[in-house]
Amino acid sequence: MVSGTRGLTLRATARLDPDRPGYVVVPGAGGPTTGDPDQGAVTIPVLLARFAGSAAVPLLRAALRNPEVTVATVCGGSLALAMAGLIEGRHAVTHVLGMDVLDATGVRAVPARVVDDGDLVSAGGVTSGLDLGLHLLEREFGPRVAHAVETLFEYERRGIVWRATGRTPVTT
Amino acid sequence: MHPIVGTWDLSLRTPIGTLAAVYVFGDTGGVLTGTAGTTAETVPLAGIACDGPRVTWRQSVTRPMRLNLDFDVVVDGETLAGHSRAGRLPRTTVTGNRRADPAGSTGSASRW
Numbered sequence: 712m713v714s715g716t717r718g719l720t721l722r723a724t725a726r727l728d729p730d731r732p733g734y735v736v737v738p739g740a741g742g743p744t745t746g747d748p749d750q751g752a753v754t755i756p757v758l759l760a761r762f763a764g765s766a767a768v769p770l771l772r773a774a775l776r777n778p779e780v781t782v783a784t785v786c787g788g789s790l791a792l793a794m795a796g797l798i799e800g801r802h803a804v805t806h807v808l809g810m811d812v813l814d815a816t817g818v819r820a821v822p823a824r825v826v827d828d829g830d831l832v833s834a835g836g837v838t839s840g841l842d843l844g845l846h847l848l849e850r851e852f853g854p855r856v857a858h859a860v861e862t863l864f865e866y867e868r869r870g871i872v873w874r875a876t877g878r879t880p881v882t883t
Numbered sequence: 884m885h886p887i888v889g890t891w892d893l894s895l896r897t898p899i900g901t902l903a904a905v906y907v908f909g910d911t912g913g914v915l916t917g918t919a920g921t922t923a924e925t926v927p928l929a930g931i932a933c934d935g936p937r938v939t940w941r942q943s944v945t946r947p948m949r950l951n952l953d954f955d956v957v958v959d960g961e962t963l964a965g966h967s968r969a970g971r972l973p974r975t976t977v978t979g980n981r982r983a984d985p986a987g988s989t990g991s992a993s994r995w
Contacts, residue, residue, distance in 0.1 A: 748900035756898040760948045794948035812898050815970030816949040 716741050727770045732779035734847065735771070739787025739837075744808055756794075756812060759787050763794035772797055781830050783847060785840040789833040793818045802826050802875055803833040824870030842868040884910050886958045887938050890982040893919075895967050896975040899948060906979070923947065937965075 713720055727735065740759055746752025774780045775797055784792065789803040793816040802819045804810070804826045814820040824839045825832065825846050834843035845868045849857035861867060891906040906928075908917040915938070917928035923946035931940040936958045944950050954977065956965030961981045968974040 748898075754899075757900070760899045763948060796945050796949035799949065811971040812969075815898075815951055815972055817943070817951055 727767070727774070729770050729773035729777055729780065732777075733781075735774045735780060735782045737771070737782065737784040737788035737792060739785060739790070739806060755787060756790075756809070759791040760794050762791045768795045768797065771795070775831065778830070781832060781847070783843055784831075784833040785843060786835070786837050789813065789818070789831075790816075798831060801831055802828045802873070803831065804835045804839075804873075805833065806836045821873050823873035825872045827872050827874045839870070841866050842870060842872075846872050885915060885933055885938070886936060886960075887915070887933070887956075887963070891963065891979040892982060893963075893977060893979040895952070895977050897948065897950060897969070898972065902944075902947070905982075919944075921946065938963075 712723060729735070740755050740762070742753060742755045742758050744755055746754050748754060748757050771782065771792060775782055775792075782792070784803070784805075786806045787809055788805075789798065790805045790809045790813050792798045793803070793805075793813055796816075799817045800819065802821050803813065804821055804823055805813045807822075810820050810822060823835075825834050825842050827846065827850075832843060832847060834840050841864070845857050845861055845866075848860055885908075887908045888910050889908060891908070893904050893906055895902050895904065902921060905920045906917060907920070908915060908931075910916070915931040915933060917931055917940065918925050919928060919942055920926075921944075924944070926942055926944055928940040928942050931938065933939075937955070938958065939953070939955045942952050942954070944952065950969050952967050952969050954965065954967045956963045956977055956979070963977075963979040963981075965977050966974040967977050
């Protein structure tokens with residue numbers, strides 16, 4: 712399929728199987744952030760909404776319902792799921808430019824770098840995908856494995872992974 | 884009977900483009916009711932409240948994308964104008980025109 716900026720072509724070699732245990736990673740989209748969709752501008756929200764109307768949605772719905780699958784998202788991935796109505800009421804983050812749209816879909820938008828909502832783990836803009844990966848590694852295989860990968864990649868994660876546990880902070 | 888009772892053609896803006904929708908407002912024992920229909924779905928309106936010619940309501944749409952919308956419009960005869968807002972997103976202008984014929988009597992039922 713043609714994807715990404717400047718018509719980069721990606722070849723899909725398999726179809727998503729939501730019955731297989733493991734992880735499904737939903738990426739976002741690249742494109743213009745300004746412009747009027749009524750004038751034909753194919754903005755990122757338009758691209759994400761196209762995905763939200765595609766045949767991928769029933770597969771992702773099944774993946775989200777499968778207790779043996781964790782769905783992880785980066786950048787606009789969570790917004791695509793939200794536009795399809797798949798993560799209503801869940802806690803999630805998306806790229807900073809999409810947070811207000813995410814909130815308007817009925818998702819509880821949390822401005823953290825990574826938001827862990829159990830079988831839905833979302834990350835913000837693209838570099839937070841590294842923090843997402845290290846968090847999932849630690850969650851699945853423990854801190855020693857996560858640390859070894861962090862060392863190999865020469866990337867030290869940052870930011871607190873947000874979860875809806877513990878005390879609620881007092882906000883002013 | 885409130886002046887919004889009847890059938891209206893509205894256009895509303897979403898992050899992915901303008902939607903055309905048909906609104907039907909009714910009066911059931913003094914309580915305003917309503918639905919909003921597009922080619923894709925018809926959804927009920929919630930929390931309809933009026934203050935003179937001003938009417939506010941909430942609606943949740945799922946197509947073309949899941950969105951919670953708040954409306955605030957003022958009816959002026961055969962037209963209405965105001966705005967809608969999706970959460971914290973900037974509010975957008977809403978305009979509407981009353982249909983001369985009730986929905987269903989002109990073949991528009993196929994849109995529902």
